[in-house]
Amino acid sequence: MKYNHKLRVATNTKLNDSYFLLTLVPEHNEVRLSLPEIKPGQFVQVLTDVQGAFLRRPISVCDVDYERQELFLLVQKVGKGTRALASLQPSDSLDLLYPLGQGFTLNDLPDGEYRPLLVGGGVGTAPMLYLARCIRESGIVPDVLLGARSADLIVMQDRFSRFANLHCTTEDGSLGVKGFVTSHPTLREGDFSHIYVCGPKAMMMAVASLARQRNIPCEVSLENTMACGIGACLCCVENTKEGNLCVCTEGPVFNTDRLQWFEQK
Known part of the structure; x- marks a missing residue:
C-alpha cells in the first residue's frame, strides 16, 4: 500500500561534499504516525520545494529503524532539487509518497545455505544498508562490498559494520583493495548463494556477468530515470525478456535472468 505522508526532519548530516543523510520521523504538526512496512530495495518519491520543480524525486530507502521510528x-547533490534537500533543517517537513516499487528477494533457502553478498557503488550504496540490516536481523551476517573512486566517497562504514562483514575497493587505492569491485577477491572467490547489486549500470553489469559465470543468482536495483513513480509516464521502461517494463512498478529490483543485458549486442 502506498502512503502520502509529511515526515519531519530529525537530522540532516553532511557525510562529504557529495552526500548527506536525512533522518526522518513520521510526525508532522504534532500528529504522530507510524512508518508503514517497507521492504529493502523499495524507494520514496520526494516533493521538493523548488520553484519550477513539478515532479517528485525518487530516492532509495537507505535504512529503517522501526524501534526508533x-x-x-x-x-x-546533483541538481536544484537535491541541493534543496541538502538545505533542510531539523523540524522542517518533507512530503513523501512511499513505499514504492518491488524490493529484494530475501532468504528462500534452508538454514545454513543462504550466504548473501551485497555490492554497492556510489549512491547505489543506499539500499544496501537496509538490506544488510534485514538480513542481519534474520540471524545471518552478510558480506558487503562497497566501491568508490576514493576513500572519502565510501560512506556509512560504521553503520554497515553493525550488520555485516564490510569490504571496500577504491580506484585510487586509498581504502581497501585498489581497483573496481570486480577485482576484489571477495566477489571473485567468495562462496555465496546470492548477490545483490546497486550502482552505476556498468558496474552492475560487470558484477552480474561474474555472478552468471559462477552460477550465482543475482538481483540488481536499476536506477533508470523516473518521473511519476507509479507506472503512468513510461519514462523508466527497461527492455526485459518479458517486454518493456516500468522500473518504478515492476522494479527497481530485478533478477538479472529477467533482463536483456547479455542478449544485447
Missing part, C-alpha cells in the same frame, strides 16, 4: 535517505 526513523527513516533514512542517502542523497547525492
